[in-house]
Amino acid sequence: MRLYSSITALAASLSVANAHCYIWGVFVNGVDQGTFRAIRTPAYNGPSPHGYANSPVKNLTSIDLRCNVLGDKQADYTIQVRPGDNLTFDWHHDERTDTDDVIASSHHGPALVYLSPDPPTEDSFVKIWEEGLYEMSDVLFGPGKWATTSDIAANHGHMNMRVPAGLKPGHYLVRAEMIALHEGDASYLKNSFRGAQFYPNCVQIEVVGDGTVELPKGVSFPGAYDYSDPGVVFDVGLTPGAPLPTTPCATTYQIPGPTVWSGAWPTTSAVDVGPVSGPTTATLWSSWIEKSIVTFATYDGSDGSTLSTLSTSAYTADWSTMYHTPEATPIMSA
Numbered sequence: 146m147r148l149y150s151s152i153t154a155l156a157a158s159l160s161v162a163n164a165h166c167y168i169w170g171v172f173v174n175g176v177d178q179g180t181f182r183a184i185r186t187p188a189y190n191g192p193s194p195h196g197y198a199n200s201p202v203k204n205l206t207s208i209d210l211r212c213n214v215l216g217d218k219q220a221d222y223t224i225q226v227r228p229g230d231n232l233t234f235d236w237h238h239d240e241r242t243d244t245d246d247v248i249a250s251s252h253h254g255p256a257l258v259y260l261s262p263d264p265p266t267e268d269s270f271v272k273i274w275e276e277g278l279y280e281m282s283d284v285l286f287g288p289g290k291w292a293t294t295s296d297i298a299a300n301h302g303h304m305n306m307r308v309p310a311g312l313k314p315g316h317y318l319v320r321a322e323m324i325a326l327h328e329g330d331a332s333y334l335k336n337s338f339r340g341a342q343f344y345p346n347c348v349q350i351e352v353v354g355d356g357t358v359e360l361p362k363g364v365s366f367p368g369a370y371d372y373s374d375p376g377v378v379f380d381v382g383l384t385p386g387a388p389l390p391t392t393p394c395a396t397t398y399q400i401p402g403p404t405v406w407s408g409a410w411p412t413t414s415a416v417d418v419g420p421v422s423g424p425t426t427a428t429l430w431s432s433w434i435e436k437s438i439v440t441f442a443t444y445d446g447s448d449g450s451t452l453s454t455l456s457t458s459a460y461t462a463d464w465s466t467m468y469h470t471p472e473a474t475p476i477m478s479a
């Protein structure tokens with residue numbers, strides 16, 4: 146009981162520091178494909194050994210930067226899409242509802258989407274969408290409007306992407322990412338208590354149809370980002386209560402990674418989405434991750450309520466170079 150309360154306190158304190166933001170669902174042309182389905186969401190992929198909570202990744206050379214901790218674990222489903230389909234990723238923090246805060250209001254930063262053949266290979270991630278600082282603040286030292294806190298959070302967690310025109314059929318992994326810069330004024334390399342927080346999350350899709358367009362050479366994760374990138378170590382400006390900055394807030398922001406591929410749609414549009422199918426809340430059953438170390442707790446109740454053991458170990462992803470067909474049949478988008 147004593148252990149349980151200290152762990153609960155630890156979880157509470159970590160959730161203050163970290164947004165635990167991840168994708169809860171995918172809408173295809175506005176139709177929900179089901180909560181957590183086809184998503185390599187570390188936290189809630191089901192019972193052990195599939196599930197761990199999603200704290201930010203800060204180590205740019207860690208394999209966890211690819212698809213988060215346990216991102217090598219395949220989801221049981223994949224979603225079938227066609228070129229031109231509009232996908233809406235439904236990012237949330239605590240629950241999949243319109244009242245959820247999506248991501249902590251201090252977590253200003255860019256949002257990005259990459260596409261790779263599944264399984265990824267060296268240099269296979271191609272950037273297809275990005276948004277950073279898109280409007281300057283009209284108040285002195287204000288942070289301005291950012292993809293994470295202004296666009297996506299204000300739009301109930303919706304991040305839009307469109308399957309590239311004519312894309313060749315096959316299995317792909319979408320790597321969607323939110324980056325929180327509230328502690329990004331310091332480099333994680335120099336101060337592991339601070340640094341930009343990366344929230345990568347991968348979705349399994351199968352493109353069908355008769356397209357012929359192949360993805361060009363892209364970048365690797367890890368590898369694409371560096372602590373010397375101006376968009377990785379960046380002072381986002383004021384968070385409420387912080388001391389006044391000694392220098393004016395930056396007026397431009399350079400989003401990390403390569404440029405967006407010319408074959409991607411130049412714009413994406415918000416799509417009217419239908420109802421959510423499946424649960425809107427999830428029980429935290431397992432763990433918290435700090436600095437890519439999996440700190441896990443085992444529960445003996447099926448409802449995840451009774452903690453029996455607590456341990457810490459490093460999880461090292463083991464990415465296969467072979468495509469494995471998911472256990473369950475693909476989810477048809479239409």
Ligand SMILES: *[C@@H]1O[C@H](CO)[C@@H](O)[C@H](O)[C@H]1NC(C)=O
Nearest residue numbers: 204205206207208334337436
């Ligand atoms: C970052 O990850 C790399 C690769 O796993 C590891 O060698 C290194 O020790 C990590 N650095 C920190 C500060 O945790």
Ligand SMILES: *[C@@H]1O[C@H](CO)[C@@H](O)[C@H](O)[C@H]1NC(C)=O
Nearest residue numbers: 174229230231307413414416
């Ligand atoms: C995707 O969105 C665009 C822009 O709103 C629209 O023109 C297109 O028809 C949509 N695609 C599908 C498959 O619904």
